[in-house]
Amino acid sequence: MKFGAQEGEGLNTDNLGIVSTLNDYWAQVEDVFSTGFLGQPIGRGLLAIGILLVAYMMRGVVAHLIAGTIGKLAGKTETTFDDNLVKALKPPLTLLPISAGIFFAAQAMGATGEVDEFFVAVTKSIVIGAIFWALFRLITPLLMLIRGMRHLFGETFLGWISRILKAIVVFVGGAAILDVWGVPVLPFLASLSLLSVAVALGAQDLFKNLIGGMTIIGERRLSRGDWIFVDGVVEGTVEDVGFRSTTVRRFDKSPVYVPNAKLADNPLTNFSRMTHRRIYWKIGLEYRTTDDQLAAIRGAIEDYITSSDDFAPAAEVSTFVHIDEFSDSSVNIMVYCFTRTTVWGEWLAIKEQLAFHIKKIVENEGASFAFPSRSLYFEKLPDGAAPEAFEPPSDGEGAPADDDKVPETPESESVKASKRNPGGQRGAPRPDGRGVAGEGGDKGEAESGGGKAEG
Template sequence: MVVIGIESLIQNEYFLFVLILISSLILAKVVHFILAIYLKAFAIRTKTDIDDIILKIITKPLCIFIVFAGFYFALKSLSVLEKYSTMINGMFFVGTVLLLALMVSRIFGVLIGQWLRVQKKYEKMPKLMGNVVAVVIYLMAFLMILDHFEIEITPLFAAFGLGGLVVALALQNTLSNLFAGLHIISDQPINVGDYIEIEGGISGYVEDIGWRSTRVRTLPNTLVIVPNAKLAESIIVNNSLPVLEMAAVVQCGVAYGSDLEKVERVTIDVAKHVQETVPGAIKTFEPFIRYHTFGDSNINFSVILRVEEPVAKYVVMHEFIKALKERYDKEGIEISWPVRKIYYAK
C-alpha cells in the first residue's frame, strides 16, 4: 500500500511540479556553494585576478538560470498549461538569452578593462568603451529574440529608420554629446586622471567620460559636469600630457638700481634650495631665470622651476615666493612698487 501510494504521488503532476521546483532550488544552492567556496579558493591562488572577477560575475546569474530552468520544466510538467506551451517556451528563450547577454557583457567588460590596463596608450580609458560593448551585445540578443519569434527584421528597420529620424531631432543635444564623447575617446585629448584646464576657468582632474558628460573634480573637491559637446569644442590645456612633469614659472621684478648679476645669483640660490627641499619639486632640476622686460618700475624676469605634477606647482611657488622675499630683504634687493616720475617744463 505504501509503495502504491508513493507511485501515485510521483505520478501526480502537482507533486512533480513542487518536486522540480525544490530540486532546482537545492541544485542552485549546491552550485553556489561550489562556486563560492571551492572554485573561489582555487581562483585566489592564481596570479591574476581576472578569474576571481569572472567567477563573481557568473555565480549569481548561473544560480538564477538554474532556478529559472527548474521553474520552466515545472510548468511544462502541468498538463493544464499545455495549451500555453508555445508562450512558456518563448518566455524561457527570452530569459535565457537575456541572462546570457548579461554574463557575456560583464565578462567582456572585465576582459576589455584588463586589456586597456596593459596597453599604456589606453591605460586610462573610461567606462564609455565598456558601455558601447554592452550595447552591442544586448543588440545582438535582441535580434536573436526577434529571429526566434520569426519577426521580419526588414520592415522593423524601416520603421526604426523613420522613428529614429524623429528621435534624433528630439534628442539632438543628447546625441551630439554622445558622439562628442566617442570622439574624445578616439582622439584622446584627455584621459581619466588627467589634470586639465578648460575655457571659462575650470580646472581639475578628469573623473569619468560618460555618455552625456565629462566629470571634472576641482582642487576644492567639487565636481564639475561638462557636456561632451561643449568640451569637444573648447580649448583644453592638458597638464598631464605628454608627461606629468611641468615647469612652474614665477614672474618677478627688481628695481632699476639693482645689480642684475647679484639678483640672478641670489634668485637661483633660493630656487635651488626650494627645488631640493620642497615636496613635489624635481630635486635634480637646475632652476634658472630670464630677464625679459623693462617695466614701469622694475626690470622684470621669469624664474623657471620644475615640479613632479601639475598640482605641486602651487606649493612650490608658494614656498619659493616666501623664501625669495626673505632673502631679498637680507640682501638689500628692492622690488619696487609702481612709481611715476613727473617732469615740469620751465
C-alpha cells in the same frame, strides 16, 4: 420493547442526516483539492510551490558550489584574469536553479496545453537571460586582458568599446527572448530602417556630438581624471566621456555636461599632461639697491633653484634668474623656473618655500622690496620759504618723526590744489626750488610704480 425500538430508529435517522451532510462537505473539499489551482489538484500546486521555494533558497548555494569549484582551478594559475571571470559568472549562475525549479514545478503540476507552453517559455527566457547576462559581465574582464590596447588607445577608447559591446549583447539577448515568446524581430528592424531618414534629419546635433566624441577619443585629447580648460566653456576634472556629452566636474564640485562637439572644435588645454609646472615671478627691489647687492641677490636665488631637488634642472627646462627691467619705482628681477611635480598642492608648497627663501636673501643683503609710491613736486613756494631736503624714511614707515616735521607755512594755490588731488601725497620740492613744468603752471607731476609678481 417496541417503543424502545422506535426511539432507537429515530436516533439512527438523525445520525444518518449528519453524516450525509459531512459527506457532502468533504466532497466539496475534495473537489477543491482536485480542481482548485489552474484546473489542477491543489496538492500538486502546493508541491510546485514547494519546489519553487527550494529552488529559490538553493540558488546561492548552487552558484557558490559551481563558482567555488571553478575558482579552485583558477586559483592555481598566476594570472588574475580567470579569477575575474569566476567573479563575473557567479551572479548569472543563480538563475539556473530558478529555471530548473520552474521546469520541475510545471512537471509536478502536470501542466498541459497553454499552461505548459507558458512555463516552457518562462524557463527558456530565464536560461537565455542567464547566458547573455554572463556575456555582459564577461566583457569587462576580457577588455582588461588587452593591456596593449589600453596603452595604445587609452582608457576612454576602451570605455566606449565596452559600452558598444554591452549594447550589442543586450540587443541580441532581448531579441532572443522576444523570439521565444513569438514576437517577430526582423519586421521590427525593417520598420526602423524606414525611420532612419527622419531620425537623421531630426538628430543632427546628436550625430555631430557622437562624431565629436569619436574625434576626442581618436586624438586622445583627454581621459578620465584629467584637468582640462576650454576657454569660455569649462574648466575642471573629466569624469566621463559619453556618446553625446562629456561630464566635467568643476573645482566647486558642480558637474558640467559639455557637448562633445564643443570639446572637439574649441582649443583644449590639458593641464594633467604637463611635464613640469612653471613659476614665473618678477621681484621688485628699490632703486637705491647697489649693483653688488643686486648681483648677490640674483646669484643666491639662482643657487637655491639649481641646488634644490624640487626644481627641474636647466638641461630639461628653461631656467632664468636675471635683472629684467627698470620699472616705475623698482628694479625687477625675473625668476623663471619649473618644478618637478605637477600636483597643485605640492607645487604650492614648493613655491611658498621659494618665497620665504627669496625674502630671507633680500633681508640678508640689506636690501628692501619696492612698493608702489608717489612723489609730489611743488612748482611754486611761498615767499621766503626754504625748500625741505627730501630723505627717504629709513625705518620703512613712510612718515618722519614728530620732531622732524617742518613748521607750517602759508599755503600757495598750487599746494591747495595738490591737497584737493585725492592721489596726492606729502612730498618735498626739488633742492633747486624749481618744480616740473606742467599744463597751467600750477599742476604737479607724480611718479608712481611698484614691483609685481606673477606665478
